[in-house]
Amino acid sequence: MPVDREAHHMPGRYYEEFEIGETIEHAARRTVTESDNQRFCDMTMNQQPLHLDAEFAAETQFGERVVNGLYTMSLAVGISIPETTDGTIVANLSYDEVEHPSPVFHGDTIHAQSTVTEKRETSDGERGIVVMHVEAFNQDDELVCEFDRTVLSLKREFAD
Numbered sequence: 001m002p003v004d005r006e007a008h009h010m011p012g013r014y015y016e017e018f019e020i021g022e023t024i025e026h027a028a029r030r031t032v033t034e035s036d037n038q039r040f041c042d043m044t045m046n047q048q049p050l051h052l053d054a055e056f057a058a059e060t061q062f063g064e065r066v067v068n069g070l071y072t073m074s075l076a077v078g079i080s081i082p083e084t085t086d087g088t089i090v091a092n093l094s095y096d097e098v099e100h101p102s103p104v105f106h107g108d109t110i111h112a113q114s115t116v117t118e119k120r121e122t123s124d125g126e127r128g129i130v131v132m133h134v135e136a137f138n139q140d141d142e143l144v145c146e147f148d149r150t151v152l153s154l155k156r157e158f159a160d
Contacts, residue, residue: 011083011086011087012082012084012086013088013153014088014153014155014156014159015121015127015128015153016128018116018119018153019116020118022116023116024080024084024113024115024116025113026080026113026114027082028111029079029109030109031107031109031110032075032104032105032106032110034065034106036071037051037071037106040068040074041068044068044070046070048068050062050065051067051068052065053065062105064106065105066105067103067105069145072110072144073095073136075136076110076112076134076136077092077134077149079112080114080149083114084114085153088153088154089152089153089154092150093150093151094148095147096147096150097147098146099147100145101145102138102143103144104138104144108144110138112135112136113134114134114135116130117132117133118131122152127152127153127155127158128152128153128155129150129152130150131149131150133146134146134147134148
């Protein structure tokens with residue numbers, strides 16, 4: 001049985017609603033806490049002392065613990081969901097060209113934007129592939145993470 005997008009408040013876009021070249025500013029922001037970083041490292045079994053050991057990190061070029069880059073990337077994806085793929089996605093197909101140009105520290109507030117760079121219909125014409133370049137920034141508008149996210153998107157006419 002198809003999902004009634006409006007009844008479930010799913011604000012994501014269908015394939016045909018994405019426009020190549022458009023940049024979508026995401027409304028959500030999140031301040032990263034020490035607990036966020038600690039829990040993400042624990043869940044992923046990442047014991048890198050740069051993320052977890054304040055004394056170790058104090059002796060590095062950063063001078064303090066750095067937030068796990070995979071958390072930053074995951075947070076950027078999550079922030080992007082409401083205005084892009086909430087309820088309209090079939091699957092995430094890939095994350096490519098991931099870069100972390102600046103570190104994230106405890107207390108930084110992250111916001112993000114997605115720019116649609118490519119789109120094409122699937123061979124059956126019932127769905128579409130959308131590529132978005134996602135950029136995450138801290139409170140000073142420094143770029144802290146960027147990557148290309150490729151999604152398989154529903155087309156409106158085939159979603160109901």
